[in-house]
Structures are given as structure tokens and as C-alpha cells.
Amino acid sequence: MRDDATPLNHLLAIDIGNTSVAIGVFDEDALIATFRIATDQDNFADEYAILLLGLLRSKDLGPADVGAAIISSTVPPLILTFQQVCRDHFGVDPIVVGPGVKTGVRVLYDNPREVGPDRVLHAVAALDKYDPPMIIVDLGTACVFDAVSRDGDYLGGAIAPGIGLASQALFSRAAMLHRVAIAHPDGPIGRNTVHSMQSGIFFGYVELVRGMVRRFKQEIGEEALVIGTGGYVNLLAEEAGCFDVIEPDLNLDGLRLVYEANR
Numbered sequence: 001m002r003d004d005a006t007p008l009n010h011l012l013a014i015d016i017g018n019t020s021v022a023i024g025v026f027d028e029d030a031l032i033a034t035f036r037i038a039t040d041q042d043n044f045a046d047e048y049a050i051l052l053l054g055l056l057r058s059k060d061l062g063p064a065d066v067g068a069a070i071i072s073s074t075v076p077p078l079i080l081t082f083q084q085v086c087r088d089h090f091g092v093d094p095i096v097v098g099p100g101v102k103t104g105v106r107v108l109y110d111n112p113r114e115v116g117p118d119r120v121l122h123a124v125a126a127l128d129k130y131d132p133p134m135i136i137v138d139l140g141t142a143c144v145f146d147a148v149s150r151d152g153d154y155l156g157g158a159i160a161p162g163i164g165l166a167s168q169a170l171f172s173r174a175a176m177l178h179r180v181a182i183a184h185p186d187g188p189i190g191r192n193t194v195h196s197m198q199s200g201i202f203f204g205y206v207e208l209v210r211g212m213v214r215r216f217k218q219e220i221g222e223e224a225l226v227i228g229t230g231g232y233v234n235l236l237a238e239e240a241g242c243f244d245v246i247e248p249d250l251n252l253d254g255l256r257l258v259y260e261a262n263r
Contacts, residue, residue: 009065009066009067009068010025010026010027010032010061010065010066010067010068011025011026011066011067011068011069011070011256011259012024012025012066012068012069012070012086012090012092012094013025013026013069013070013252013255013256013259014069014070014071014072014082014086014094014255015071015072015073015118015121015251015252015255016039016071016072016073016074016075016078016079016082017039017074017075017118017140017141018039018074018075018141018142019038019039019140019141019164019231020036020037020038020039020231021036021037021038021039021048021078022034022035022036022249022251022252023035023036023037023052023055024249024252024255024256025056025059025061025066026252026256029256031249031252031253031256032059033056033059033061034249034252035052035055037051037052037055039075039078041075041077041078043081044081045081045082045084045085045088046088048081048082048085049085049088049089052085052089053089063089063090063091066090066092067092068092068094068095068259068263069086069090069092069094069095070094070095070096070097070255070256070258070259071083071086071094071095071096071097072096072097072117072118072121072251072254072255073096073097073117074116074117074118079096082094083096095258095259095262097117097120097121097255097258098117099113101258101262102258102261102262103120103121103124103258103261104124104127104257104261105120105123105124105127105152105153105154106152106153106154107120107153107154108149108153108154108155108156109154109156115154115156118138118251119136119138119144119146119154119157120154120254121250121251121254121255121258122136122138122146122227122229122250122251122254123136123146123148123154123254124254124257124258125247125250125251125253125254125257126148126227126247126250127148127152128253128257129247129253130225130227130245131225132148132149132150132151132152132224132225133147133148133149133150133220133221133223133224133225134147134148134224134225134226134227135147135148135213135216135217135220135224135225135226135227136148136157136227136229136250137209137212137213137226137227137228137229137230137233137243138229138230138233139162139163139205139209139228139229139230139231139232139233139235139236140162140230140231140232141162141164141165142159142160142161142162142165143159143160143161143162143163143205143208143209144157144158144159144160144230145157145158145159145212145213145216147216147219147220147224148220149220150220150221155220157216158212160208162232163182163201163205163232163235163236164182164231164232166201166205167182167201170197170201180194180197180198180201181198182198182201182202182232182235183198183202183235184198184202184235184239185198185199185202185203187199188203202235202236202239203239205232205236206236206239206240209236209240209242210240210241210242213226213242214242225244225245226242226243226244226245227243227244227245227246227247227250228243228245228246228247229246229247229248229250229251233246233248234246234248
């Protein structure tokens with residue numbers, strides 16, 4: 001922490017996913033630092049705190065610089081863990097995204113409580129930046145497609161296994177197929193086993209994304225803006241050719257907006 005500076009009241013945004021925890025620090029509406037650590041349900045709060053405090057120090061930030069926090073999680077057991085991190089190490093009581101928290105987005109799912117908070121956060125952030133209708137494609141642990149109507153309502157979407165998850169299943173369950181790098185192959189027709197697996201994984205998911213976007217547009221309008229996010233989006237975006245914009249920090253931007261609506 002800076003010795004000669006007055007502590008700042010930054011917002012600490014924590015988005016806990018199945019594979020990784022995305023962490024952002026906001027100075028008002030500016031995202032000034034981002035970090036990503038592996039999700040591990042066996043870690044104690046103090047272990048996560050050591051990781052987080054070290055990452056903040058790398059950006060010349062300390063606990064006193066954090067004046068508020070907000071948490072979203074698709075891993076329920078870790079909510080309490082990160083609440084403890086915020087209270088014990090930053091002295092703040094975090095907002096937890098869930099029922100009763102205002103988002104400003106009407107959810108038209110049959111049971112709105114079933115919608116993952118990350119999906120709602122994406123819609124919140126997208127609506128703050130762009131005009132609906134829109135399709136949000138999150139290529140992470142799962143491959144998630146969400147639709148927002150031209151009235152700004154969250155309609156629902158589709159969920160498929162993510163490219164990493166599906167690949168891992170292939171490597172672990174097929175005795176003669178060994179792990180390969182997930183990469184853009186030279187062409188779709190593989191001339192060896194490694195090339196064949198890379199083709200099936202890469203081009204298979206490219207076509208999944210293209211096909212689902214096409215079907216979503218048939219329902220909500222051909223003019224729908226297509227937004228890409230998630231850890232694998234940059235791998236597939238160019239070949240898929242259906243994304244209008246890439247927003248890597250959509251989840252963190254959504255957390256900031258929800259915090260502002262509930263402060």
C-alpha cells in the first residue's frame with residue numbers, strides 16, 4: 001500500500017465461477033485491476049485472503065483501499081468463505097447477488113430463482129452498454145447462450161458443456177485418445193489423431209456457436225447484437241464470425257452496476 005496516500009474507497013467485485021474466481025477493483029466506474037484465481041472449495045477463507053491480498057499488493061493496493069464489496073457465485077459453498085474474507089480482511093460486509101437484490105432486469109424464466117447470477121449480471125452489464133435485443137454467449141466452464149428481448153427483458157437461453165469440460169470428458173473416457181491442446185487446426189479433415197481431435201473440438205464448437213446464434217436470432221430478431229464473453233471466446237471468435245463485440249469483463253461490470261443499484 002502507498003505510504004503517502006490517503007486510503008481509497010474502491011469497490012471489490014468477486015465473481016465465483018466453477019473453474020475460476022474473477023476479481024475486479026473499481027474506482028467509481030473504472031475497472032482498474034483484474035485478477036483470476038482457481039476455484040477450490042477446499043480452500044479456507046484465510047488461504048483465499050493470502051492470495052487476494054498478494055494480488056492487490058501487486059497493484060499497489062491494500063485492505064484499507066477497499067471500501068465496499070459485492071459477490072456473485074455459482075458455487076454456493078464458497079459464498080460464506082468469501083463473505084468471511086471480506087469481513088475479516090477488508091472490514092466490509094459484502095452484498096451477495098441473489099433473491100432480493102435489485103438488478104433492474106426483469107427475468108422471464110419460468111422460475112427466476114433458477115437463473116444463475118452470472119447470467120443476470122451479463123444481461124445487466126450488456127443493457128448498460130448496448131441496445132437490445134441481444135444474444136450473450138459465455139464460453140467458459142459451460143457454453144451458455146442468453147437472450148434479451150428488445151424490451152430489455154431476460155428471456156432465457158441454452159446451456160451446453162463448455163469446450164474445456166467436453167474435451168476433458170473425451171480425454172478421460174476414451175482409452176486410445178490422449179490429451180491434446182485445444183487449438184485452431186489447419187483444416188477440418190484431420191490427417192492424424194491429434195489433428196482429428198483438435199478439428200472435432202474446435203470446429204465442432206464453432207458450429208455450435210454459429211448454429212445457436214442463428215436459432216436465437218430467428219426467435220428474437222435478426223438485428224440482435226451478439227456479445228461474446230468467457231475464457232474461450234477469443235479462441236473461437238474469429239472463426240465463428242458471428243460476434244459483434246467481445247466483452248471479457250462483462251461479469252465484473254455487472255457486479256459494479258448491481259452494487260450501485262443496492263448501495
